Amino acid sequence: MESSTVTPRQRGAATEAGKAASASPLSTRGRARRRGAVLARGLFTADSLAAVLAASLALVVLGLTSIAGAVFVVGTTVLWPLAAFSIGLYRSDQLSSWSSAVTEVPRAFVALMLITWPLFGIASALQLGHPVELTFITVGGIAVFTAIARTAVRAGLHRTPELRQRTLILGSGMVAGQVVLKLDNNAQFGLVPVGIVDDEVHDIGTPDLPWLGRFSDLDTIIEAQAIDRVIIAFSRASHEQLLESIRACRDAGVSVDVVPRLFEFLDGVRALEQVGGLPLLSIGAPMLTSASIAAKRVLDAVGSAALILLFSPLMIAIAIAIKLESRGPVFFRQPRAGRGNSSFQMIKFRSMYLDAEQRKEDMAELNEASDGVMFKIRRDPRVTRVGRFIRRFSLDELPQLFNVLRGEMSLVGPRPLIFPETAALEEDWHLRRLELRPGLTGPWQVYGRSQSPFQEMIRFDYQYVAGWSLARDIEILLATLPAVLSGRGAY
Numbered sequence: 001m002e003s004s005t006v007t008p009r010q011r012g013a014a015t016e017a018g019k020a021a022s023a024s025p026l027s028t029r030g031r032a033r034r035r036g037a038v039l040a041r042g043l044f045t046a047d048s049l050a051a052v053l054a055a056s057l058a059l060v061v062l063g064l065t066s067i068a069g070a071v072f073v074v075g076t077t078v079l080w081p082l083a084a085f086s087i088g089l090y091r092s093d094q095l096s097s098w099s100s101a102v103t104e105v106p107r108a109f110v111a112l113m114l115i116t117w118p119l120f121g122i123a124s125a126l127q128l129g130h131p132v133e134l135t136f137i138t139v140g141g142i143a144v145f146t147a148i149a150r151t152a153v154r155a156g157l158h159r160t161p162e163l164r165q166r167t168l169i170l171g172s173g174m175v176a177g178q179v180v181l182k183l184d185n186n187a188q189f190g191l192v193p194v195g196i197v198d199d200e201v202h203d204i205g206t207p208d209l210p211w212l213g214r215f216s217d218l219d220t221i222i223e224a225q226a227i228d229r230v231i232i233a234f235s236r237a238s239h240e241q242l243l244e245s246i247r248a249c250r251d252a253g254v255s256v257d258v259v260p261r262l263f264e265f266l267d268g269v270r271a272l273e274q275v276g277g278l279p280l281l282s283i284g285a286p287m288l289t290s291a292s293i294a295a296k297r298v299l300d301a302v303g304s305a306a307l308i309l310l311f312s313p314l315m316i317a318i319a320i321a322i323k324l325e326s327r328g329p330v331f332f333r334q335p336r337a338g339r340g341n342s343s344f345q346m347i348k349f350r351s352m353y354l355d356a357e358q359r360k361e362d363m364a365e366l367n368e369a370s371d372g373v374m375f376k377i378r379r380d381p382r383v384t385r386v387g388r389f390i391r392r393f394s395l396d397e398l399p400q401l402f403n404v405l406r407g408e409m410s411l412v413g414p415r416p417l418i419f420p421e422t423a424a425l426e427e428d429w430h431l432r433r434l435e436l437r438p439g440l441t442g443p444w445q446v447y448g449r450s451q452s453p454f455q456e457m458i459r460f461d462y463q464y465v466a467g468w469s470l471a472r473d474i475e476i477l478l479a480t481l482p483a484v485l486s487g488r489g490a491y
Contacts, residue, residue, distance in 0.1 A: 032228045033253060035163045035190070039092040042157060044081055046149035047089075051080040054141025058134050068126040072134075075122045080142055083111040095257075095275065098157075099188040101150050108146070112139055158188060165255075166226055167191040168212070170245060171233035173202035175259055179233050180209060182275045189275055194225055200236055215241045219248045231280070232258045250466045295470055296410065296436075303411050303477075304404035315398050318349055321386045328354035331399060336416040339437045344408040346416055347399040351387025352380075394484045400440045412473040413439025414461035425458065433461040436468065441480040 031038065055076040059069040084090065087107045096103045116139055123131035157163055167183065169176050176196060183191045195212035212221050215237055221227065230249045232242065249256045257280040319330045328350060336346040383391065390396040403409040409416065416438035425433075443460035464472070 032163055032165050033255075035098070035157070035165070036092040038163065039098060039153070039157060040090045042153040043084075043090055043092065043150055046153045047081045047084050047146055048077055050142055050145035050149045051077040053145050054138050057141050058137035061137060062130050062134055064128050064130070064134065066128075068128055072122055072126055072128060076119060076138060076142075079115050079118055079122075080111075080146075083114045084108075087111040087114070095189055095191075095280070098154075098190060099186070101147070101154065104150075108143075112143055115139065115142075158190060164190040164192050165228035166194045167229045167231060168221065168225065168227045169193060169196045169209075169231050169233055170198065170215070170218075170242075171237075172196050172198040172200075172211075173234060176233040177203075179231055179259060179275075186275055191229060191231075191275075194227070195221075197221060198237070199241075215245055218245050219252065222249070222252045222254055227252075227254055229255045229257070232256065234259065247462075247466075292468070292470070296473065297407070299470065299473065300404050300407075300410050300437075304401045308401050308405065311398055311401070314395070315349075318386070318390060318395060318398070322350055322384075325386050326353055326384050335419065336438065337419055337422040337434070338408055338416075339434060341422060341434050343419075344403065346409070347402055349387075349390055349396040349399060351384060351391050351396045352382045353384060355382075394445070397440060404440055408437065410437040410439045411441065412464075412476045413437050413442055414465065415439070415442060415444045415457055433458065433465055436465050441476060443476065446476055446479045446483045 052073060055073040059065055059072065087110055089104055089107055089111060091097060116135060119138055120131055120135040123134045128134055169179055176198075180193045183189065183193055193209055195210045197212055197215060197218060199214050201211050212225065222230075230245075232245070237245070246256055259280060322330050330350060332348045332350040332352075333345045334348075335343050338344045387396065400409055404411055413436050414433040443464050444457045447460060464476075
């Protein structure tokens with residue numbers, strides 16, 4: 001039977017759970033949230049040891065103990081973890097990766113095939129006898145020892161109580177009850193249900209699981225209950241409430257899983273996680289660490305320097321064309337909002353006539369942007385002929401490479417806004433875009449450019465910052481070239 005009221009027992013259980021959670025140390029909570037990194041380090045150590053044992057055993061079996069053999073062991077120890085990393089065997093942020101090594105088997109097989117010829121090359125270069133036999137014994141040993149070592153790592157971590165994630169269920173009723181049952185019956189995932197959150201509470205069949213509050217209280221509940229993970233089951237909450245809940249979770253660094261509608265028919269969708277046969281759409285917690293920021297800065301510095309050298313002849317030609325067509329400077333400089341809302345002078349090639357800003361107020365009625373913030377005219381009479389060409393292919397933005405080189409911008413990032421546009425950011429989640437340097441390109445460049453309204457562009461920026469990864473940056477960089485060449489949405 002369903003009930004939309006909260007029982008005194010549920011309230012009491014919620015109070016007791018809150019007291020217990022508030023007493024838990026922050027270090028334990030942080031380690032549970034970062035358990036994927038703990039697993040990745042353990043798997044790396046396991047792979048390294050497996051490589052050492054496999055190569056050493058192969059040398060002993062073939063009687064090839066020598067200095068060259070020691071070099072072969074070192075080469076194998078470097079090569080195997082590198083191949084495992086390149087094929088994604090250290091992606092430990094997924095529930096399936098934490099629970100079992102079964103999903104890794106196809107990728108591990110590919111990684112083993114990848115190292116076969118390099119190992120043979122190393123053995124031949126070192127003039128070790130029987131290079132073919134040495135290679136195959138080593139690869140076979142790596143397969144066996146890696147399987148054993150990785151299983152041992154997972155078994156040890158699964159027995160570590162502080163790595164079990166305190167899990168909050170958003171929603172109530174039959175589906176929420178199934179989620180709790182699956183988590184209880186599949187302890188290998190290390191998820192411990194601690195309570196439910198819903199505005200209209202329905203019976204889930206587990207009276208010991210307390211009701212902890214409403215959707216509007218989610219950020220407070222996550223903090224008070226030391227929540228590491230949130231699973232969204234079916235709820236009568238509005239679309240906007242669910243979006244705000246996901247944003248609250250991501251802002252708190254908490255992973256989110258969503259039980260999709262029609263989940264009974266989604267068994268063949270491989271992109272979904274499976275917990276005891278129940279499909280979950282997983283949204284990992286954002287990992288914007290200092291190491292990530294450093295890696296992004298290295299990519300920016302190296303990439304911008306290389307692109308400046310590559311495009312310098314083209315930039316010189318554009319500068320000459322601008323000077324020949326109209327009077328005024330070659331470059332247009334404008335204050336923009338950088339990381340942390342700090343100001344910097346963004347550089348672009350001038351694409352308008354010199355009096356463009358003075359004419360802007362007179363042309364307000366021609367503004368095609370309906371968001372009340374941005375100013376866009378498809379056939380802007382203030383734009384020069386050269387300006388129209390370089391805007392179409394985003395060549396006017398090439399000087400921003402110098403902003404990137406100076407550390408004021410990034411190759412990929414949120415759109416660099418002028419300060420009146422920044423002032424229009426009303427919601428707290430809008431400000432997440434200021435956590436990263438603005439970008440020369442970004443999701444807004446790939447998906448719509450000038451056709452994207454202001455609010456949609458802000459949403460693109462939020463999704464990018466909240467789910468940032470170096471791989472995502474590279475993906476956007478690769479997608480930018482066809483988007484620019486097509487000229488879609490550029491004016």
